Amino acid sequence: MSPAPSPADQVLRPMLRTIESIVDEEALRERLDAGEHLRIKYGVDLTAPNLHLGHAVNLWLMRHLQENGHTVVFLLGDTTTQVGDPTGRSATRPVLGEEEIARNAEAFLAQISRVLRTEPELLEVRRNSEWYGEMAVPQLLSLFAMTTHAQLMARDMFRARIAEGREIALHELTYPVLQGYDSAALRSDLTIVGSDQLFNEMMGRHYQQRLGQRPQSIITTVITPGLDGGAKQSKSLRNYVALEDPPGEKLGKVMSLADPLVGTWASAYTDLPDARVAQLEADAAAGGLRARDAKLALAEAVVARYDGAEAARRAREEFLAVFSQRGTPEDIPDAVLDLATGPHPRTLTALELLDRIRPELSRSARRRLLLQGAVQVDGVPVRDPEATLEIRDGMLVRTGPRRWVRVREG
Amino acid sequence: MSPAPSPADQVLRPMLRTIESIVDEEALRERLDAGEHLRIKYGVDLTAPNLHLGHAVNLWLMRHLQENGHTVVFLLGDTTTQVGDPTGRSATRPVLGEEEIARNAEAFLAQISRVLRTEPELLEVRRNSEWYGEMAVPQLLSLFAMTTHAQLMARDMFRARIAEGREIALHELTYPVLQGYDSAALRSDLTIVGSDQLFNEMMGRHYQQRLGQRPQSIITTVITPGLDGGAKQSKSLRNYVALEDPPGEKLGKVMSLADPLVGTWASAYTDLPDARVAQLEADAAAGGLRARDAKLALAEAVVARYDGAEAARRAREEFLAVFSQRGTPEDIPDAVLDLATGPHPRTLTALELLDRIRPELSRSARRRLLLQGAVQVDGVPVRDPEATLEIRDGMLVRTGPRRWVRVREG
Known part of the structure; x- marks a missing residue:
């Protein structure tokens, strides 16, 4: 008999499918096994949100932890947003007005509430202006004193920028420090992020340790390709599914x-x-x-x-x-197919199907139609002449502009 | 006939002996020729001051400009002092108490008033906490946004640190920015510094330009070796003359x-x-x-x-x-010297002098006495046997421990 799963096992097991790595897994397991209540930092920049399935991977893990009694601390980065994730040589973003902050925060809550539970004991909403708003310059400098230039230069993104001869503005260099200190200010026990945020969250551990706290554990999640197979899901590529899509x-x-x-x-x-x-x-x-x-x-x-x-x-x-x-004429001729022959009576290759419904064309012309993408079966393009099609009664086959047949079994 | 000197010539000429370089000399000359009233930034860290002759070189140039009607703006860096000129891996300095600030400021004023005029229209006293004390974190970050990592890395001191594998804390990296912005906050027209401050003051020009001001000119002054011939005059080397020395x-x-x-x-x-x-x-x-x-x-x-x-x-x-x-016995024998002979009756080489007052010794023994440093004339060691000495009546010559003679002309 295998030993009974530990409390940590029970919590973590359903999460493993989308976890890439856990920093300080031992501490996380100890906390879970000890029945501690976890504070899970979920920090966002306060731009107009457009959360997609990729973001939701992290949210679902947080939801699972909420179901186990833990609290997600949703941190609106209203101060750090003005720094922004380093984006070339642009100046700082304009200071956000209260109205815009409120609007973006509301939009965020609407989107994350499609996944997260929102009871106050399970979702705490904070802003980092709570601490950065009151912080004096000397205090900020004393935070800076805890981090070295070499530490920051370890960030691959910074190194890549330098290697490419692109500039890093000084405020961009401070971004990991600000995001890091957030973890200390919130007393975060865990954060769940994409691997591109690992460096910044490691700074969180650094600041927590320097300030006498137990450092947070960090879960990074798998990154899944976009609709087009590209690594990055982004608005400009229009290759993602947004949570707000109908x-x-x-x-x-x-x-x-x-x-x-x-x-x-x-x-x-x-x-x-x-x-x-x-x-x-x-x-x-x-x-x-x-x-x-x-x-x-x-x-x-x-x-x-x-x-x-x-x-x-x-x-x-x-x-x-x-x-x-869509776009099909009212009166579509039927193509009555006799499927009683052949080893798999109800399947044909795409080319075999065309043989039957466009017999007037040469074999090479039929093949060309397929390769050009002119052929659709129930609205789905079929380009491969050898693609296996399952033949259904009433199936709609388009073989060219304004050329349609409805398949009927004979 | 040479043309009459311009107003700028008249002001600058007496300064040239200790000027090493002028950044934007053209602008400085234009301002002087136009009869503008200059604001001359003189910024200091608020540590306990111990100004020496090296510092005073800059102060005398400022004094000269005061005499020409310009104003020295004496800036107490009470905020930047907490950052400190980068000094290895130390944490930030402790925050200065009001009492300590007042004490150090008073000491500074006592010392600089040995050189500078202190009438209110010629000496304005400011603190950079006036602007950094009120500055919010986002404002500071927007200043950081105007400077790039590459700009800061151009500072030779930073590059040297990296080359030596020594750390630069992030707050140290921000020091040039803070010192630079001071020039904009004060609307400085000119600053007079040692060449080690040139980089930081160039940041001042950068910030003034970015903020729509005419950038300050910068005068750097010659650096003079210390008493020991070393490049640096410092407390630890005890190789300088302090303004406060009696x-x-x-x-x-x-x-x-x-x-x-x-x-x-x-x-x-x-x-x-x-x-x-x-x-x-x-x-x-x-x-x-x-x-x-x-x-x-x-x-x-x-x-x-x-x-x-x-x-x-x-x-x-x-x-x-x-x-x-000092240390001479009460009854010193006279050595009566007949100086009527020779081409230069009132001068002798050191060895010739010893020939006369220690005739009992061999020539090599006399030479040895000199080379060993045993011989002093009026308290000054004379080691070179060929050194030319001007002989005065009453001159005290020491030729060894407890061996003295008083020279009398015969």
């Missing part, structure tokens, strides 16, 4: 995901069981309509997580209806 | 100066005319008593500048009396 848009965006990412997304962005994730990954690898259906299942699970099962089901139906009908 | 101590210290420095010191530390400086330099090069007398003249001029001519004369007399009598 259910139909969420679903439609996930449907545009590249097949090889279905398993990764299912693992990071849904709470589907591991076995189901593996199944979706296998289906996606099979290609064709099996892949499409796997993606539909992923998309529905993503929507359900934020908007509920009912909204997800409706979004799925609407998606299928739209893609079955 | 007249006798000032004079005695200058008398310990190495002969080759007499001209340099006379040029930097007195207002003796150039021709007189050149004479003293030549006398010092001649060695022996001529050198000693040159040094006495230098020392008397130094004392007179700070303590008045009368105090200087007294100090000189006391010095001679002490060195003529």
